Amino acid sequence: MDDLCSALCAAFMDALPISGVALSAFTGSERETTLCASDALAARLDELQFDLGEGPRWEAVVTRSPVLLPDVRSMTHEKWPVFGTALAGTAAQALFVFPLAVGAVDIGVVELYRTTPGDLTESERASARVLADRAAWSLLRQLLVPDSGEDAGIGLSASRREIHQATGMVLAQIGGTAAEALLLLRAHAFANGQTVRETSDEVLERRLDFTPPPDA
Amino acid sequence: MESITRASRVSAAFVKIADALVDEYDPLDLVQTLVEESVELLDGTAAGLMLADPNGVLQVLASTSEEARLVEVLQQETGTGPCIECYDAGAPVTIRDITGTRDRWPAFSELAVAQGFRSVHAFPLRLRGRSIGAMNLFRVDVGELGAEDIAVGQALTDVATISILQERTIRENAVVNDQLQRALNSRILIEQAKGMIAYTANIDTAEAFQRLRGHARSNNTSLRDTAQAVLDRTLTL
Numbered sequence: 001m002d003d004l005c006s007a008l009c010a011a012f013m014d015a016l017p018i019s020g021v022a023l024s025a026f027t028g029s030e031r032e033t034t035l036c037a038s039d040a041l042a043a044r045l046d047e048l049q050f051d052l053g054e055g056p057r058w059e060a061v062v063t064r065s066p067v068l069l070p071d072v073r074s075m076t077h078e079k080w081p082v083f084g085t086a087l088a089g090t091a092a093q094a095l096f097v098f099p100l101a102v103g104a105v106d107i108g109v110v111e112l113y114r115t116t117p118g119d120l121t122e123s124e125r126a127s128a129r130v131l132a133d134r135a136a137w138s139l140l141r142q143l144l145v146p147d148s149g150e151d152a153g154i155g156l157s158a159s160r161r162e163i164h165q166a167t168g169m170v171l172a173q174i175g176g177t178a179a180e181a182l183l184l185l186r187a188h189a190f191a192n193g194q195t196v197r198e199t200s201d202e203v204l205e206r207r208l209d210f211t212p213p214p215d216a
Numbered sequence: 217m218e219s220i221t222r223a224s225r226v227s228a229a230f231v232k233i234a235d236a237l238v239d240e241y242d243p244l245d246l247v248q249t250l251v252e253e254s255v256e257l258l259d260g261t262a263a264g265l266m267l268a269d270p271n272g273v274l275q276v277l278a279s280t281s282e283e284a285r286l287v288e289v290l291q292q293e294t295g296t297g298p299c300i301e302c303y304d305a306g307a308p309v310t311i312r313d314i315t316g317t318r319d320r321w322p323a324f325s326e327l328a329v330a331q332g333f334r335s336v337h338a339f340p341l342r343l344r345g346r347s348i349g350a351m352n353l354f355r356v357d358v359g360e361l362g363a364e365d366i367a368v369g370q371a372l373t374d375v376a377t378i379s380i381l382q383e384r385t386i387r388e389n390a391v392v393n394d395q396l397q398r399a400l401n402s403r404i405l406i407e408q409a410k411g412m413i414a415y416t417a418n419i420d421t422a423e424a425f426q427r428l429r430g431h432a433r434s435n436n437t438s439l440r441d442t443a444q445a446v447l448d449r450t451l452t453l
Contacts, residue, residue, distance in 0.1 A: 101401075102401065102404055103401060103404030103405045103407070103408050104404075104405055104408050104444070104447040105408075122388075122391070123388045123390050123391065124390075126388060126390040126391040126393070126394040127390040129394045129397070130270065130390055130393045130394050130397060133270060133394075133397045133401070134270045134271075137269070137270065137271075160291070161276070161287065161403075161404075161407045164404050164407035164408045164411065165407050165408070165410055165411035165414070165421055166411055167408050167411060168407065168408040168409055168410060168411025168412035168413075168414075168415070168447070169411040169412065169414065169415040170411075171408070171411070171412055171447070172411070172412045172415040172416045173415065178408060178447065204411075204421070
């Protein structure tokens with residue numbers, strides 16, 4: 001996992017004119033962790049927002065859209081006043097946050113900062129979105145098939161539509177978020193020695209139902 | 217007489233498509249229409265359109281039947297088969313008799329023949345020399361497509377390329393990749409929403425897709441937005 005995250009971070013550093021990057025994923029437990037950061041400031045910017053419960057990373061998660069702050073010192077930070085003040089005291093002058101999502105499954109966020117102000121070009125934004133999408137897929141695959149670095153065959157492919165359909169069914173059964181539904185599928189698969197695909201098929205064939213009992 | 221009927225069918229199909237290419241068209245609905253029209257116009261039984269994901273693996277974006285078995289045949293091709301060969305070469309691939317490919321693509325030919333498919337024709341989605349996916353047309357008869365059919369099939373496929381890549385002047389590879397991924401990501405939202413609808417309404421996923429599409433069309437919204445509303449629980453179908 002660490003190797004994967006370092007590689008994903010390196011891809012952002014290589015492709016974009018940025019000073020640092022942090023990749024943060026939702027692991028399904030209550031407290032998520034910063035998976036990797038290229039430097040201490042990148043990590044701190046993510047942790048600050050997490051601890052404060054405010055900041056562009058949360059906006060990116062909720063809206064599932066990028067939040068671009070090309071000049072953090074000249075803007076007012078109405079939506080995240082405390083983080084805004086803290087941010088102004090750092091070397092970061094621009095902050096760009098992209099959500100990591102696969103369909104309705106929120107995987108995490110990637111935060112890019114730069115010590116000089118200025119917007120990303122359209123092409124750079126597109127590159128960042130492509131890299132974010134690739135990172136989301138890689139993390140999802142890692143989540144579903146932790147023991148194999150790559151899709152080890154048809155039965156394991158994270159892109160199979162059965163897995164997404166089953167995620168939707170479980171979502172209807174348990175409420176909550178799509179990520180929780182997917183993690184539940186994964187947990188059940190592991191506990192029963194199945195692939196996520198096999199568990200998904202059972203859900204689609206209505207042989208497996210996660211609806212909580214009425215008085216549980 | 218038949219050729220007149222046929223010519224008018226082809227032009228009617230393109231008029232319908234041109235009509236759909238208005239300002240706020242939904243690329244996914246349009247691609248769905250294109251695979252359906254290709255089956256109609258080219259006497260196919262089934263068709264599916266696949267796009268390459270960021271790792272170069274083909275993913276099904278639209279298929280004439282939501283039936284798992286057709287998708288199975290298409291997805292089988294993510295490994296090897298005429299569709300991936302077409303995508304790799306950026307050139308059409310015609311297999312006049314699928315039973316003759318048992319040695320070349322055993323898994324594909326077995327699945328395809330089990331579906332009653334006897335021939336397959338793959339058209340590349342091309343963008344200035346770059347290949348971004350392929351459309352597969354399956355037929356129950358053995359044989360090749362005529363030159364005119366090939367031209368029609370490629371034209372439908374080219375329209376699909378244009379509709380997926382919405383900015384006509386795209387020069388940047390990154391922007392192209394971004395749009396391809398958005399299309400594939402929309403498809404995932406749709407699959408998730410199909411599961412949710414199928415469970416809640418106790419129907420199969422094919423019917424769930426029809427409800428989703430019907431609602432999107434009658435409310436003039438995109439399949440993606442409709443799927444998102446279902447997943448957000450602001451819409452129950």
